[in-house]
Amino acid sequence: METAGKSVPTIPGNTFLYQLKRKLPYIISYGILAVTTLPVIFMYLWLIIQSFASNMKYGLIPEGFSLENWEFLWTNIVYKGAELPSIWTATWNSLFFAGMLTVLEVLIGVMAGYALSRLTFPGREQILKITMILHAFPSIALLIATFYILNFMSLYDSLFGVVLVKTALQIPMTTWIIKGFFDDVSWDLEWAGLIDGCSRIKVWFRIVLPQVKPGIASVSIFSFLSGWSEFLLLYTFIVSNENVTLASFLQRLTSDPNMVNYGVLSAISLFYLIPVLVFFIFTQKSLMKANVGGVKKV
Structure with missing residues (x-):
């Protein structure tokens, strides 16, 4: 950068602050979106893991892989002694x-x-x-x-x-x-x-x-x-x-x-x-x- 015939060195710190100031609205927006959507994403992930797990330790940690929960696709479910x-x-x-x-x-x-x-x-x-x-x-x-x-x-x-x-x-x-x-x-x-x-x-x-x-x-x-x-x-x-x-x-x-x-x-x-x-x-x-x-x- 030149001013009145003299070159002025660019200060890295000022460039960083300028870029941060420009991106701050995007950072805040994406941060709010992440906070509000992560719980929903985790719920769907839990749903997927639970459906394929043979057991869930403490309700969160899957133990083993099984297709037993998907047997309803080829057999009827028996609930309370009655067939659904x-x-x-x-x-x-x-x-x-x-x-x-x-x-x-x-x-x-x-x-x-x-x-x-x-x-x-x-x-x-x-x-x-x-x-x-x-x-x-x-x-x-x-x-x-x-x-x-x-x-x-x-x-x-x-x-x-x-x-x-x-x-x-x-x-x-x-x-x-x-x-x-x-x-x-x-x-x-x-x-x-x-x-x-x-x-x-x-x-x-x-x-x-x-x-x-x-x-x-x-x-x-x-x-x-x-x-x-x-x-x-x-x-x-x-x-x-x-x-x-x-x-x-x-x-x-x-x-x-x-x-x-x-x-x-x-x-x-x-x-x-x-x-x-x-x-x-x-x-x-x-x-x-x-x-x-x-x-x-x-």
């Missing part, structure tokens, strides 16, 4: 429940969101105002009323019946999110299609829907994850072994704290996580592209 349903039956039921929920929620939410965004009809503003209020109702407050409705419709102990209940509870939020994405689509695109002779449905399907693919993708992902992790409604309204899901299956293993086999419980918990991880790996790009659309008009 097949894990594959529970897995299929969980996939059916999450898949049906996703299809119905996205289909209804997309149509309702478009109608609220583009169409003018009596009561539109009132519907928009009460949408979030409907979503705010906790599921547990509606259990008794839901039981009477499902029983009256002969849908008690039916996966499809619970799918309808879960869909009804999720639709308000889905509609609100999708409406925000439709609000961001320019009217000019629709007018261009209508001028070219396309019908309103054709314009919606071929021109508008492709513009809101990120919103549809994000809603689909969250719908599937919500259905896959659902417990309360399924635990309350599903009683037969033929309709049991993985969440209810895990609850049965923990119904008696004195008889819990933590090795088997850890293995089944990992098995429960695998579809979610696979689903996230294939959908993370769509999820990262999605941003919550702005609700610009009421």
Whole structure:
């Protein structure tokens, strides 16, 4: 470095302090992230080790390697002297429940969101105002009323019946999110299609829907994850072994704290996580592209 024709030597200490000052915000941010995420990472590591260990000394130190905890993949578990349903039956039921929920929620939410965004009809503003209020109702407050409705419709102990209940509870939020994405689509695109002779449905399907693919993708992902992790409604309204899901299956293993086999419980918990991880790996790009659309008009 030169000043007024004279060279000034660079002081190493000043350079170090300057670099430290620049990196201090990153150091603090990563430090906070490490402190908050390490406990979660350790819990998952414990889960993996516990599922493959023949014994855990003091609950932390694995002793020996064994696949005994994973025998539920090819044999049924006997718990309290009774044989539990097949894990594959529970897995299929969980996939059916999450898949049906996703299809119905996205289909209804997309149509309702478009109608609220583009169409003018009596009561539109009132519907928009009460949408979030409907979503705010906790599921547990509606259990008794839901039981009477499902029983009256002969849908008690039916996966499809619970799918309808879960869909009804999720639709308000889905509609609100999708409406925000439709609000961001320019009217000019629709007018261009209508001028070219396309019908309103054709314009919606071929021109508008492709513009809101990120919103549809994000809603689909969250719908599937919500259905896959659902417990309360399924635990309350599903009683037969033929309709049991993985969440209810895990609850049965923990119904008696004195008889819990933590090795088997850890293995089944990992098995429960695998579809979610696979689903996230294939959908993370769509999820990262999605941003919550702005609700610009009421």
